[in-house]
Amino acid sequence: MIRRLFVILLLLGLGGVFAGLVAGYSPDDTLNLTARYYADHTAQDIGAANIVTAIIVTYRGLDTLGEVTVLFLTAAIVGLVLAQSRRKADAPQRPLPPSGELLTTGTRLLVPLILLLGVYVFVNGHLTPGGGFQGGAILASAVLMLLLTDPLLRIGHGLIAAIESTAGLLFVGIGVLGIVLAGGFLDNRILPIGDLGNLFSAGAIPIIYSIIGLKVGAEFSSMLATLAETEDL
């Protein structure tokens, strides 16, 4: 009873805090200084039609490298922890029920389309909303559908690790190339900027975002594959 009262009090307090925030909120009429700089300079300096992508990949590229590193560490730790309970190769496997006609046919139809959408999202990251992280997650959801249909499906860890490490090395390599050829780490102007709105524009951004997409997709897929290989509980 006291616990329930405490929970209600806590909820009321949270509600009060949020109500105060809403009451004191007034939208800005103009962009602030940083946002104004991004809005004015992205088109001619970076050449990306999507300003969010220009900020994530170029202006704040180092933060993105940090995010990718965090995701890599997470995938590595998940793999390390789950490796303790990996199923032995000769362990008896009890028969699984068939996964159903709807799921099987749906997967067969949807997986190529989902993969295509994921690639589209990260290749067009500098033109349309979305980018490497979203595209990578979409790629991984295709892998997840495959695993849902056939839980005994085994995906080669060698392939995933090769994609992931190559992508990581290329990402850092392009960043270092930016120091050598252009203005600084992860500068996108190592390639010509091109015309605003074209697929081949914005310098190295499409390449960097494709690398990030592949890396994120490989990391999520490796987590899912490791999860699928654990012993039944």
Add this chain to the structure above:
Amino acid sequence: MTPMLIGMSLLLAVTMVVAGVLATRPSQALSISILAAGLVSLLASVQFLLLAAPDVAMTEAAIGSGLTTFLFFFVLGRIRGGDRD
């Protein structure tokens, strides 16, 4: 924001709260909870779209409502020994 946008946002918010309560009720099937949690994420991504943040909306739709929901179902199938479907 126009009144129509505010109305839609309010409708979304109320539906999200209802779905959130539905997801945390202890006396129901786990699969309903997972679906309700996925619904919260899906509606949140629509809300982000209304607030003119399509990049965030895409992340929320891909990870929050797509990957997480399917991952929960996958794990649920594993710990129950595959006796559902």
